[in-house]
Amino acid sequence: MSKQFVSEEEFLAAYNPKDFDSPLSTVDVAIFSVIDEALHVLLVWRDEFPCKGSWALPGGFVELDVDASLDATAMRKLREKTGVKAPHLEQVGTFGGPERDPRGWAMTVLYFALMSHEKVKLSAGAGASEAAWHKVTGGKVNGQLAFDHSDLLKVACARLQNKARYTVLPGYVLPEEFTLTALINIYRILLEEEIDNPMMRRRLLRSNMLEETGNMLSGEKQRPAKLYRFAEHAASHVFERNLEAGK
Helix, strand or coil, rough: CCCCCCHHHHHHHCCCCCCCCCEEEEEEEEEEEEEEEEEEEEEEECCCCCCCCCEEECCCCCCCCCCCHHHHHHHHHHHHHCCCCCCEEEEEEEEEEEECCCCCCEEEEEEECCHHCCCCCCCCCCEEEEEEECEEEEEEECCCCCCCCCHHHHHHHHHHHHHHHHCCCHHCCCCEEEEEHHHHHHHHHCCCCCHHHHHHHHHHCCCCCEEEEEEEEEEECCEEEEEECCCCCCHHHCCCCCCCCCC
């Protein structure tokens, strides 16, 4: 028969968390950007076991004495790998099981971030010797990733594309001032499909999410184009209708 406690304080004083099995707890972050007209994800090269000699999503263990929350863990790993704070960091989901990690039953909380690669200062971090951008096509990179990270990448890509259909999220890879053409092109790259440019221009301009900066972008082979920036409330804006394929 279990001991009967008269107060929660007495119960907690006697409680030993090591009486129960605990999974390995990590956070992994799919950090996306657009480079040379293509979606890329930041990967790190593992030079230590397990999965030595393979590419992986940046991540690491939750540090109980450092991280106040899972978001804090994700932001810490993001700063370690890129040197910057992402304009958008979002939790995607939680994944766990006995087959994920050869060290034991493991769970991870997956995040994705979207940012301009020009602001990033790459750093491999602990357990890795190199960090590099890899092209993503159809939710995949060239080659198999460590652990179950190929599966995690597919899930993160699907979330990214889904958010692009009803938010201005794609704009986070652009500089502070941009043209409508540049913004629409980012949508096309992230969604991996053609977009009706006139319709998309109307959709964006009618949303009141964009502000004219008063500046123009001039080029030798094109007419000067207006430069825009996002309004302060743009990050929370949700379009009434999802962007459908080919529209």
